[in-house]
Amino acid sequence: MASGVTSVLCCPCRCIFCGLLSCILSVVACVLIVAGLVFLTLYLLFRPHLVHATAASADLANFTLTPRTWILRYNLTVAVALRNPNTRIAIRYAAVQADAYYQGQPFGHAALPEFFQDTGERTEVMAQFVGQHPLEGGVAAAAFRKEAIDHARFSLDVKVRAKMSLKVWAFTVPGPRPRIDCPLLIQRRNLTTGAASTEFQPTDCRVWF
Known part of the structure; x- marks a missing residue:
């Protein structure tokens, strides 16, 4: 009975944590994708070369x-x-x-x-x-x-x-x-x-x- 009460109490916390972690990972992934696209665009535009x-x-x-x-x-x-x-x-x-x-x-x-x-x-x-x-x-x-x-x-x-x-x-x-x-x-x-x-x-x- 005690283990069932503990599981019920922890479940909302787990949901909040998983949701927050998923949101953070999504934001990081979007930032990396945007940064990669910007870098690729700048590279194709300016074509940098070594001196x-x-x-x-x-x-x-x-x-x-x-x-x-x-x-x-x-x-x-x-x-x-x-x-x-x-x-x-x-x-x-x-x-x-x-x-x-x-x-x-x-x-x-x-x-x-x-x-x-x-x-x-x-x-x-x-x-x-x-x-x-x-x-x-x-x-x-x-x-x-x-x-x-x-x-x-x-x-x-x-x-x-x-x-x-x-x-x-x-x-x-x-x-x-x-x-x-x-x-x-x-x-x-x-x-x-x-x-x-x-x-x-x-x-x-x-x-x-």
Whole structure:
């Protein structure tokens, strides 16, 4: 008898709870469907594309390693060309930073100016790294010695990061944070004559968000 009374008392509560849960799930499903349709519509309307990045030019005026102390002295200049392939979306780049790496170790940092890129525009940003930095571990030093002997052509990486905002018509919205990785093979200038024996070939960079 007691269990029957308990069941009768709990039944209305269960009905109210089930109804409320069903209502909440219906609202969430409607919101997700509407958001998906809006996203699909905007995608089909604006057709967003990743920016294209190329290491257009590079100059390695100095890249030497002191014996025993493994202090890397460098003077590297790299021009990265960015192209906005979108026809309806303009891009503003802020907090643009570039870092140079050798054998996975960062050795130089450069802060670059902010800039605005209209649809279809190509912009070239220049990053210069000058200074000295210790290399850690004998593997990096051994790789340096090998590349120095092999025509002084060094495998470097220049990575660019930025905050991006997108301008669509009169509206500006926050965009993704692009990461650009440019693997480079650059010949150091001759330590005696100051000239490079081979010309740098433009290299495509990888872009992801």
